[in-house]
Amino acid sequence: MAHIQLPEGLPGIRGPMAFRPETAQPLNHLAEVLLRSENTLSRGERELIATYVSYLNDCFFCQNAHGGITQYYLGCDLEQMDKIKTDPESAPLSDKLKALLRIAGSVQKGGKYVTFDQIEKAKSLGATDLEIHDTVLIAAAFCMFNRYVDGLGTSAPEDRMFYVNRGKARAEEGYANYNPYQ
Amino acid sequence: MAHIAVPEGIPGIRSLVMFRPETGKHLYDLAQILLRDPSPLSAAEREPIATHVSARNDCTFCMSSHAAAARVLGHRLATVGYVLPQNPTK
Numbered sequence: 001m002a003h004i005q006l007p008e009g010l011p012g013i014r015g016p017m018a019f020r021p022e023t024a025q026p027l028n029h030l031a032e033v034l035l036r037s038e039n040t041l042s043r044g045e046r047e048l049i050a051t052y053v054s055y056l057n058d059c060f061f062c063q064n065a066h067g068g069i070t071q072y073y074l075g076c077d078l079e080q081m082d083k084i085k086t087d088p089e090s091a092p093l094s095d096k097l098k099a100l101l102r103i104a105g106s107v108q109k110g111g112k113y114v115t116f117d118q119i120e121k122a123k124s125l126g127a128t129d130l131e132i133h134d135t136v137l138i139a140a141a142f143c144m145f146n147r148y149v150d151g152l153g154t155s156a157p158e159d160r161m162f163y164v165n166r167g168k169a170r171a172e173e174g175y176a177n178y179n180p181y182q
Numbered sequence: 183m184a185h186i187a188v189p190e191g192i193p194g195i196r197s198l199v200m201f202r203p204e205t206g207k208h209l210y211d212l213a214q215i216l217l218r219d220p221s222p223l224s225a226a227e228r229e230p231i232a233t234h235v236s237a238r239n240d241c242t243f244c245m246s247s248h249a250a251a252a253r254v255l256g257h258r259l260a261t262v263g264y265v266l267p268q269n270p271t272k
Contacts, residue, residue, distance in 0.1 A: 022215050030208040037204070110239065119185040129186035133202055 003153040007181075011156040012061030013149050014180035024180070027145070031175040034138050041131050043171070044073030045097055046138060048084070049104045053139045055085040056108045059146035061156035066142075068167035078164060096125040100135045107139035194243030217251075226255040234265035 006015035017024035035046045047070040054062035063085070071081050084091040088101045099122040106113040114136065122132060157163075188197035199206030217228050229252035236244035245266065252262050 022219065023212060026208045026212040026215065030205060030212070033204050033208065111241065114185065116185070130202070132186050133198070134205075137202075137205055 001153070002155070003151075006152070006154070010180055012065060012154055013145065015154050016148060016152055017178075017180040024178075028175045028178045030141060034134060034141060036174050036176075039130075039134065040128060041100075041134065042073070044070060045100075046134070047073060047171075048093075048097070049101065049135055049138045050142045051081075052085055052088065052101055053104050053108050053142040054146050056105060057143060057146040057150075059150055061149050061154065062142065062146050064156070064160055064163040065166075065170070068163035068165070069171045070167075071164055072167035072171045078160060094125075096122065096127055099125050100127060100131065103132065103135050104139035107136050108143060111136075111140070194247065224255075226252065226257060229255060230257070230262065230265045233262065237266050 002015060004019070007018040010018055017027070035050065036043055039046065047066050051063055051066040051070045054066060067081050067085070071077065074081075076084070084093070088098060091098075093101075099118070103114055103118050103122060106115065106118060119132065122135075127135075184197065186201065188201045192200060195206075195209070199210065217232065218225050221228065229248050233245055233248040233252055236248060249262050249266060252265075
C-alpha cells in the first residue's frame with residue numbers, strides 16, 4: 001500500500017500522477033520532449049537510457065514500463081533486454097550509445113561522477129553536445145521519477161509481460177497527453 | 183568549464199536552460215508549481231527542503247541559490263544554516 005491515499009488500482013507512477021495532475025503535467029511534457037521529440041538519438045536509444053538508469057536505481061515499475069517500450073523500439077525480447085541492462089558493454093549496441101550509457105550510469109551515482117574522460121570518449125565517437133545534454137537529463141530525470149515512484153511506496157504488477165504487452169501502445173501514445181487512468 | 187558548450191558566464195542550471203529551452207521550460211514549470219504555487223506548505227517552508235537535498239547532494243549551485251531564496255522569503259541566516267552542511271567543502 002502506498003504511503004499516501006492514492007486513487008485505487010493505478011500502478012507505479014500513475015497513482016501519484018492522478019493524485020497531483022498539476023505536477024504530472026510538466027513531468028509528462030518533460031518526458032515527451034526528452035524521449036519522443038525529434039532527436040539524432042532514436043526513441044529506442046533514449047528509452048534504453050531511461051530503462052538502464054531505472055534498473056541501476058532498482059525501480060521495478062520504471063525499468064519494466066520503459067523496458068517494455070524499449071523492447072518494442074529495438075525489437076528485442078525480455079531475455080535480450082535483461083542482458084543489455086546487466087551488461088551493456090557486451091550488448092549489440094553502437095560504441096557511441098555504450099559511451100552515453102556509461103555517462104548515464106555515472107549520473108545515476110551522482111552528477112559529479114561524470115568524468116572528463118567519459119565525455120571526451122563519447123565526443124570522439126560522434127556524440128554531439130545535444131546528445132550528451134539529453135543523455136544526462138534523461139538519466140537525472142529518471143533518477144527523479146524512480147525516487148518519486150518508490151518514495152511514495154507505490155505498487156506495480158509483478159508479471160513482467162504486463163509491461164511488454166503494453167509497450168507498443170505506450171510507445172505510440174506518448175507522454176504529452178498522458179491519462180494515468182487508462 | 184562545462185562538458186558541453188553552454189552560454190559563457192552563466193552559472194548552474196541557468197546555462198543549461200539557455201542551452202536547451204525546450205526541456206528547461208518544463209523544469210522551471212515543475213519548480214514553480216512545487217515551490218511557489220498554492221500548497222499547504224508555505225513557499226518559505228518548501229525552499230529549505232530543496233536547499234537541504236541539494237546540500238546532501240553536495241551541489242553548490244543549487245544549495246546556494248535555494249538557500250538565498252529561503253532567506254529572501256523571510257528565513258533568518260541562522261535558520262537556513264540548519265539545512266546546510268556543518269563543514270562545507272567550499
